[in-house]
Amino acid sequence: MKKAAYVTTLDNNRVQCTLCPHQCIINDCRQGLCLTRVNRSGVLYADNYCRPVSTAIDPIEKKPLYHFHPGSAIFSTGPNGCNLKCSFCQNYEISQSVLSLREFTPKELVKKVQRSNTIGIAYTYTEPYIWFETIMAIGESIRNLDLVNVMISNGYMEPQPLAELLEVVDAMNIDIKAMDDDFYKRLCKGTLAPVLRTCETVKKKIHLEITNLLVTGENDSDEAIEKLAKYIASNLGKDTPLHLSRYFPRYKLKSDPTEEEFMLRAWEIARDSLDYVYVGNMMTSDKANTYCPTCNTLLIERKGYSTQIMDNLASEQSTAGNCLSCGNSIAITL
Numbered sequence: 001m002k003k004a005a006y007v008t009t010l011d012n013n014r015v016q017c018t019l020c021p022h023q024c025i026i027n028d029c030r031q032g033l034c035l036t037r038v039n040r041s042g043v044l045y046a047d048n049y050c051r052p053v054s055t056a057i058d059p060i061e062k063k064p065l066y067h068f069h070p071g072s073a074i075f076s077t078g079p080n081g082c083n084l085k086c087s088f089c090q091n092y093e094i095s096q097s098v099l100s101l102r103e104f105t106p107k108e109l110v111k112k113v114q115r116s117n118t119i120g121i122a123y124t125y126t127e128p129y130i131w132f133e134t135i136m137a138i139g140e141s142i143r144n145l146d147l148v149n150v151m152i153s154n155g156y157m158e159p160q161p162l163a164e165l166l167e168v169v170d171a172m173n174i175d176i177k178a179m180d181d182d183f184y185k186r187l188c189k190g191t192l193a194p195v196l197r198t199c200e201t202v203k204k205k206i207h208l209e210i211t212n213l214l215v216t217g218e219n220d221s222d223e224a225i226e227k228l229a230k231y232i233a234s235n236l237g238k239d240t241p242l243h244l245s246r247y248f249p250r251y252k253l254k255s256d257p258t259e260e261e262f263m264l265r266a267w268e269i270a271r272d273s274l275d276y277v278y279v280g281n282m283m284t285s286d287k288a289n290t291y292c293p294t295c296n297t298l299l300i301e302r303k304g305y306s307t308q309i310m311d312n313l314a315s316e317q318s319t320a321g322n323c324l325s326c327g328n329s330i331a332i333t334l
């Protein structure tokens with residue numbers, strides 16, 4: 001059993017978990033809102049420690065990360081549980097109930113990643129932030145093997161643990177669910193401000209991409225897309241890739257899938273403010289491709305999860321993106 005990090009001891013065997021903004025006060029024999037941090041006799045344990053909920057080798061585009069080693073495969077795994085309660089959760093079977101899972105040692109997990117013959121590990125599927133102890137236990141060993149650590153997260157974090165994670169994590173995709181605190185409170189049992197604070201901190205240190213799931217009737221308006229795109233341009237930089245993801249009814253929310261027509265309009269609106277905008281969870285002829293924002297040359301073509309890097313993206317041996325047609329530098333790590 002692994003003791004949880006970021007805990008304050010209270011009276012009567014109660015503890016306060018200070019890992020995420022919920023700051024749960026947890027009575028003896030109870031767990032926090034994320035389900036996997038459990039108080040036993042006044043000691044908080046991270047019950048999901050080194051227990052992967054599932055493992056797979058995925059294209060990095062599936063995370064989605066389009067500007068970080070495009071075309072690579074990455075070992076993907078994550079913990080049971082989540083610190084948000086989104087009523088439209090697309091992975092609720094593994095995020096919103098407690099599962100009985102095998103515990104590995106950190107060494108065994110690192111070996112699995114090493115043997116996967118990929119660029120590294122993506123902490124994903126549910127909310128990897130609540131796998132803090134696991135990431136800290138294996139992240140540095142992964143780095144020492146010249147492999148990468150990437151997180152696909154809801155960004156609902158506290159500054160101090162985030163600072164620790166940023167010592168080992170190389171890239172993140174953070175889901176900004178809506179630029180609307182009421183949306184977070186009503187549909188996710190969270191708040192917006194910590195998510196934006198996380199995005200701004202992450203962008204200063206490592207590679208960042210943003211995802212926004214367009215939920216029918218909730219955040220699929222022209223104004224909502226414009227507000228998000230303008231926020232990203234002003235606070236994270238217009239070179240930050242934005243993935244607009246099509247919603248399908250899951251878990252408690254039964255509204256229809258996002259209109260395909262709206263997905264394309266959302267792309268147009270966001271593209272007015274940002275250099276790199278992508279449509280995900282639906283097939284389009286060109287909205288998953290990367291074009292040079294200056295001369296519009298096709299740089300990366302994506303069809304499903306097949307990725308073709310064009311000759312005009314970079315000179316040989318270079319790991320930095322560069323449009324060879326116009327000389328513009330492209331915010332991509334190859």
Ligand code: SF4
Nearest residue numbers: 017020023024032034
């Ligand atoms: S990590 Fe879990 S237990 Fe800790 S404050 Fe957040 S939701 Fe509560």
